[in-house]
Every structure is written in C-alpha cells, then in structure tokens.
Amino acid sequence: MNIKEFCEKYAINRLGTNCLKWDALDKRYGNKDLIAMWVADMEFKTPEVVIEAMKKRIEHGIFGYSFVPESYYNAFINWEKNEHNYEINKEWIRFTTGVVVALYWFVNAFTKPNDSVIIMTPVYYPFFNAVKDNGRKLVTSGLINTNGIYTIDFENFEKNIIENDVKLYIQCSPHNPAGRVWTEKELDTVLSICKKHNVLVVSDEIHQDIIIGNNKHLPAAIVSGGKYADNLITVTAPSKTFNLAGLLNSHVIISNEEIRAQYDAYAKTVNQTEVNIMGLTATEAAYTHGKEWLESLLDVIRHNYNNVKTRLNEKAPKIVITPLEGTYLAWLDLRAYMDPNDTKVFIQDKCNLAIDFGEWFSEDCKGFVRLNMATDPKYVEQAIDNIIKNINCL
Missing domain, CATH: 3.90.1150.10 (Aspartate Aminotransferase, domain 1)
Known part of the structure; x- marks a missing residue:
C-alpha cells in the first residue's frame, strides 16, 4: 500500500x-x-496479522506457562535466512526480555569487575550504562565525523583495546544514532582486531530490518564467510521492526558451544522466568506474515x-x-x-x-x-x- x-x-x-x-x-x-x-x-x-494472532490467543482465555513451539523457531530462522542470508540453528537461540537486559547480562557473564569494555561513540546510551552500572571500566573509541558522515577510527579502536586490556566490545549494527549500515570491509576490520586481541564481540543488531539506504545489513556472524562467528554473540528483536517493544521478547544467538555454555550458566543465576506467551505469538505472526x-x-x-x-x-x-x-x-x-x-x-x-x-x-x-x-x-x-x-x- x-x-x-x-x-x-x-x-x-x-x-x-x-x-x-x-x-x-x-x-x-x-x-x-x-x-x-x-x-x-x-x-x-503493529501489522494486522499480528493483532489477529494475538486476538485468537486472547480468545482462548488461558495465559499460563508456555514453551517455544517449533513453528516459532521456523518463522524466526526463515526470516533471518531470507532477509539477511543468516543461517541459524535452533540450538543457538536463547531468549531475553530485551536487548538492553541482555547487554547487562553479557557484561556480567563474560567480564569481571574492573575489566574493560569498549564501545564506539556516539552510541545508544544504555551501552554506557550496562558497563558503568556493573562496575566495569568503560573505554570509548570515537567515530570519525566528516560533515555528518561517520566512519570507524580503526587505529584508535585497536590502540584503546591494547592499552586497556579490553575483554568485551559491544557493537551497534546498524548504528544508532550515526545511521550507518556498516560495510563488510568495515566489519571485517573491526572483528579481526577483536579476534587478534581475544576480545569477545556482542553485536546488537536490533535495527537489522530498518534499512533506508543502499547498504545491505550484514550480520556480524556471516562476515567474510563466517570466520568470526566463534568469537561473537548476536542480539536481535522484533521490537524495532514491528513495534513490539512492550511484549518483551528478544533473541540471543550464540553459535560457539563454549560461549553458549558460559552464557547459560550465568543466565541460570538471574533468569528463572518462562517465555512471554503474547510476545511469542506476536513475533511468530510478524516474521511469518509481516x-x-x-x-x-x-x-x-x-x-x-x-x-x-x-x-x-x-x-x-x-x-x-x-x-x-x-x-x-x-x-x-x-x-x-x-x-x-x-x-x-x-x-x-x-x-x-x-x-x-x-x-x-x-x-x-x-x-x-x-x-x-x-x-x-x-x-x-x-x-x-x-x-x-x-x-x-x-
């Protein structure tokens, strides 16, 4: 229309x-x-098909404990494959109530108090909070602003990692607020620096579907044929794409078995809730028909x-x-x-x-x-x- x-x-x-x-x-x-x-x-x-799916669920009248059905996994996996050429295994997927919540968990799960975490600024302000609120050392690498066009200062980024013994990098891709959809060359350079210095990468890709310009969003996990997938965690959600933030349903994707086990061990200590039945219903409908x-x-x-x-x-x-x-x-x-x-x-x-x-x-x-x-x-x-x-x- x-x-x-x-x-x-x-x-x-x-x-x-x-x-x-x-x-x-x-x-x-x-x-x-x-x-x-x-x-x-x-x-x-939100899309009419999403509203109808939620109405159908509401009319059933029961909102008890639920699990994630195969149809949900299929909808999400197919969306990532069809829209972003990202092939995900069901076993890699975990759920949180939001990407910001997940960032706080990652900081605690993969770093210790006073460890250094790096971000590229300007950036979405909860990135700052997730580091500082948890007693970690915040390290910033400023993007280069050339008449409003933002690029990465790779030399400064690597220098800050070395000098501060950085353990974790939180990436924003697409970038908020700089509006950049990073190229494969840019992502490859950043991810190679992190791998070289044993810095775990968390790639926040919540805006993956909101592509306005000509650059196509490239998930960090498939950059250069996926050679960095073992050193990163991807977080996504339907919230920005389909206006579903209040339904508290987000995805954590970890292909590395060891990192996934470490995440699961930490998550057990902070998350004993079940999945949100309405969030699942809405998301499945959105990814299937939206x-x-x-x-x-x-x-x-x-x-x-x-x-x-x-x-x-x-x-x-x-x-x-x-x-x-x-x-x-x-x-x-x-x-x-x-x-x-x-x-x-x-x-x-x-x-x-x-x-x-x-x-x-x-x-x-x-x-x-x-x-x-x-x-x-x-x-x-x-x-x-x-x-x-x-x-x-x-």
Missing part, C-alpha cells in the same frame, strides 16, 4: 494509553504538550527523512544532517546555528519538541539531536515547521 493508505490504516494517537513516549512527557521533559519524537518506537499499529507491512513502513520512514533533509537543506542549510542508511533515527548537528548549551532551550522550549539530545550518546555531541522518523508524517511536518520558524529568528 502507498504511504497515505498505510498511515490511514495504521497511524494512531497514543495519548492516554500509558505510553512512555507521549504520556510521560511531563515527567521526562517537564512539558506534557511537546511533540514526542524521542524514544525509538512508533505511532503505527513483510508487506514492513515494506510500507520503510516507505514512510524514507518519506519522512527525505522531507526533513529537503526542507532543512533549503531553509536551514547549515544544519548538518547525517545520511540515514539504517535505523529510523535522524541525527542532526545544530551547532552552526547556536551555542551547544542553548540546544535544549531551542528544541524543547521554542520548537516544542521532545527529542533525544546528543550528549546522551556522547559528551562530545552536545548540540546534536536525534529525531524519530517512524511516526505519522504530520508530526515530522510540525517538527520541521517549528525548527525552520525558530532557527531563522536566531
């Missing part, structure tokens, strides 16, 4: 539904009337991003807009127009927007903002209007 048809069918007002994104604005930002373009979920209902819905969603995201880029390039050309290759999160550098310390007043008080501020992703990114493009185009229009109107008054 086209963008107009998709929005008419799936766009919805989330106010008054205990929605973190909209109903917690007063608590989070001190103003309940802002336009919510921050946290990474959507104003679109492709057409996803394609329409990607059209909306591209439309929104292109609208931001076209209009701001015309009316506020000094804003640096990072090319959006993957994720649905636009990354804007406003520093040519204002002192970075004035960004919050400008965006929140003048433009009436609730967004993610750059310093949440790196202390070097004050003056940047991240805007969610997986939303009704009317909100994007309002956001652009407000930015243009107010930036021309500076």
Whole structure:
C-alpha cells in the first residue's frame, strides 16, 4: 500500500494509553504538550496479522506457562535466512526480555569487575550504562565525523583495546544514532582486531530490518564467510521492526558451544522466568506474515527523512544532517546555528519538541539531536515547521 493508505490504516494517537513516549512527557521533559519524537518506537499499529494472532490467543482465555513451539523457531530462522542470508540453528537461540537486559547480562557473564569494555561513540546510551552500572571500566573509541558522515577510527579502536586490556566490545549494527549500515570491509576490520586481541564481540543488531539506504545489513556472524562467528554473540528483536517493544521478547544467538555454555550458566543465576506467551505469538505472526507491512513502513520512514533533509537543506542549510542508511533515527548537528548549551532551550522550549539530545550518546555531541522518523508524517511536518520558524529568528 502507498504511504497515505498505510498511515490511514495504521497511524494512531497514543495519548492516554500509558505510553512512555507521549504520556510521560511531563515527567521526562517537564512539558506534557511537546511533540514526542524521542524514544525509538512508533505511532503505527503493529501489522494486522499480528493483532489477529494475538486476538485468537486472547480468545482462548488461558495465559499460563508456555514453551517455544517449533513453528516459532521456523518463522524466526526463515526470516533471518531470507532477509539477511543468516543461517541459524535452533540450538543457538536463547531468549531475553530485551536487548538492553541482555547487554547487562553479557557484561556480567563474560567480564569481571574492573575489566574493560569498549564501545564506539556516539552510541545508544544504555551501552554506557550496562558497563558503568556493573562496575566495569568503560573505554570509548570515537567515530570519525566528516560533515555528518561517520566512519570507524580503526587505529584508535585497536590502540584503546591494547592499552586497556579490553575483554568485551559491544557493537551497534546498524548504528544508532550515526545511521550507518556498516560495510563488510568495515566489519571485517573491526572483528579481526577483536579476534587478534581475544576480545569477545556482542553485536546488537536490533535495527537489522530498518534499512533506508543502499547498504545491505550484514550480520556480524556471516562476515567474510563466517570466520568470526566463534568469537561473537548476536542480539536481535522484533521490537524495532514491528513495534513490539512492550511484549518483551528478544533473541540471543550464540553459535560457539563454549560461549553458549558460559552464557547459560550465568543466565541460570538471574533468569528463572518462562517465555512471554503474547510476545511469542506476536513475533511468530510478524516474521511469518509481516513483510508487506514492513515494506510500507520503510516507505514512510524514507518519506519522512527525505522531507526533513529537503526542507532543512533549503531553509536551514547549515544544519548538518547525517545520511540515514539504517535505523529510523535522524541525527542532526545544530551547532552552526547556536551555542551547544542553548540546544535544549531551542528544541524543547521554542520548537516544542521532545527529542533525544546528543550528549546522551556522547559528551562530545552536545548540540546534536536525534529525531524519530517512524511516526505519522504530520508530526515530522510540525517538527520541521517549528525548527525552520525558530532557527531563522536566531
């Protein structure tokens, strides 16, 4: 279906539904009337086939203990193979209530207190928290920003690993908020450095299905014919793809038997819950029948991003807009127009927007903002209007 048809069918007002994104604005930002373009979920209902599958489960009326059926494994395995050329064995798959939860577990399972863990910044802020909250040493390697295009500083990355005796690297692929879909050459170089120095890799690939540009997402486990698969853990979830975050169902994929056994041993100490029956139901339906819905969603995201880029390039050309290759999160550098310390007043008080501020992703990114493009185009229009109107008054 086209963008107009998709929005008419799936766009919805989330106010008054205990929605973190909209109903917690007063608590989070001190103003309940802002336009919510921050946290990474959507104003679109999940695919109709998912809703119908959940209704059928609800009508049965029992929500007791459940196990993962073969049909679920088949749906997920087929999705990864068909969409990403990633062939997974059922035995490799584990479940968690979320990717962030999994990151905390990995830090504890595979490092000791005061061990060093490295991340590439700017990056999704729970990466920082998973390291610091667990008493590990946080090591950062800054991405190179060239007029809004982010690349990896391989020399700095390896230098930091050696000097800090790093044990674990948490990778973001596709990258949030830099919008990069890493090439095979980039991934191969990073993974080879980690293997050379015995650094375990955790690859967060939650945005794997949200590909906006020409680069195709390449799972870390199949880079260069899969030669690094024994040194990594992959985490994925249907939450970003199909707007299912509240159903608490995510995947951990570990092909290395020894690493998997170590993970299982740790997981026993922190996780004695059963699987989420509604999360399983929704995910299986989404991976089985949700492709057409996803394609329409990607059209909306591209439309929104292109609208931001076209209009701001015309009316506020000094804003640096990072090319959006993957994720649905636009990354804007406003520093040519204002002192970075004035960004919050400008965006929140003048433009009436609730967004993610750059310093949440790196202390070097004050003056940047991240805007969610997986939303009704009317909100994007309002956001652009407000930015243009107010930036021309500076």
